[in-house]
Amino acid sequence: MQTQDKGITRRKFIAFGAAAIGGLALASQIKGIEDNKNNMMTQPKFYPTPEKWRDQDLSLAWLGHAGFLINFYGTRILIDPVFYERIGITPFSNYTIGVKRYVGSPLTAAQIGKVDLIICSHAHTDHFDFPTLRDLQSTKTSILTAKNTKSLWNGLNYNSVDEIHWGDKKQYGELSVKAIEGKHWGARLPWNQEMKANSILLSKNGVNIFFGADTGYTESIQQQLREVDIELAIMGIGAYSPKSFEPRHATPEQAIQMAEEMGAKKVLPMHWGTFKLSQEPMDEPIKRFNQALAGQLDRIAIQDIGATWIKA
Numbered sequence: 001m002q003t004q005d006k007g008i009t010r011r012k013f014i015a016f017g018a019a020a021i022g023g024l025a026l027a028s029q030i031k032g033i034e035d036n037k038n039n040m041m042t043q044p045k046f047y048p049t050p051e052k053w054r055d056q057d058l059s060l061a062w063l064g065h066a067g068f069l070i071n072f073y074g075t076r077i078l079i080d081p082v083f084y085e086r087i088g089i090t091p092f093s094n095y096t097i098g099v100k101r102y103v104g105s106p107l108t109a110a111q112i113g114k115v116d117l118i119i120c121s122h123a124h125t126d127h128f129d130f131p132t133l134r135d136l137q138s139t140k141t142s143i144l145t146a147k148n149t150k151s152l153w154n155g156l157n158y159n160s161v162d163e164i165h166w167g168d169k170k171q172y173g174e175l176s177v178k179a180i181e182g183k184h185w186g187a188r189l190p191w192n193q194e195m196k197a198n199s200i201l202l203s204k205n206g207v208n209i210f211f212g213a214d215t216g217y218t219e220s221i222q223q224q225l226r227e228v229d230i231e232l233a234i235m236g237i238g239a240y241s242p243k244s245f246e247p248r249h250a251t252p253e254q255a256i257q258m259a260e261e262m263g264a265k266k267v268l269p270m271h272w273g274t275f276k277l278s279q280e281p282m283d284e285p286i287k288r289f290n291q292a293l294a295g296q297l298d299r300i301a302i303q304d305i306g307a308t309w310i311k312a
């Protein structure tokens with residue numbers, strides 16, 4: 001019966017809805033994970049200037065959390081964009097119930113400019129933000145989304161929406177995008193078990209960038225990237241505490257280990273300092289990351305929100 005089904009859905013939602021916010025299982029029920037209650041939101045140290053980037057360069061700016069704007073030798077790519085102050089569920093319009101960011105977005109949708117391709121690694125709310133994706137709508141922009149998440153794009157006006165799954169490759173002109181299997185999950189709400197999660201390999205002009213998205217430590221990533229020369233590994237280093245989170249969100253040391261195992265020349269730490277989704281203190285991931293890389297800090301591409309890395 002339909003009413004009964006709805007009731008079950010709602011009950012499930014009440015029981016697990018908190019878990020869906022931020023995309024982390026039971027996050028808000030665990031001590032030490034609190035919203036940004038003091039309403040402190042600082043401004044980023046840097047602001048990218050994508051209008052000045054040259055198409056013959058590879059330029060990449062960190063927009064906070066897992067968001068990146070890349071000009072990959074003329075192909076403009078946006079990954080996991082989240083520009084609003086809060087992430088979570090959006091019951092109507094751009095009203096969001098969920099956690100508030102600590103550092104403002106260095107760019108707005110209007111400042112992003114033309115985008116050829118938006119990649120959403122998975123449908124967790126800290127990577128897939130409806131208000132942002134509504135603002136970015138353009139018939140000149142293609143979408144790449146995880147397996148069984150295409151329906152989430154219904155009603156949004158983009159050039160194309162394609163799903164990509166582990167091992168698949170998609171070509172956009174000279175740019176190749178390959179989905180890599182990490183150790184994570186992709187359910188937007190707890191009952192969306194069919195939705196999958198990707199890590200991503202971007203390749204153009206013989207240069208390869210690995211975007212880890214969310215993943216726990218796994219040897220499988222280096223196995224999938226065998227014989228790929230990785231210029232830059234963008235690795236999540238936060239949301240590993242409590243210990244039960246660690247299998248799906250690598251610690252800073254595990255993130256570095258994975259970057260090393262894939263032979264990445266440069267590494268870029270992300271998924272820290274923007275939203276509080278876990279128990280570790282906000283600045284612990286980057287402190288541990290820098291400690292673990294002591295003596296080879298020149299291998300870190302950038303580590304400030306809003307900063308831009310340009311491949312030499």
Ligand SMILES: [Zn+2]
Nearest residue numbers: 023122124214
């Ligand atoms: Zn996730």
Ligand SMILES: [Zn+2]
Nearest residue numbers: 124126127214
């Ligand atoms: Zn995440």
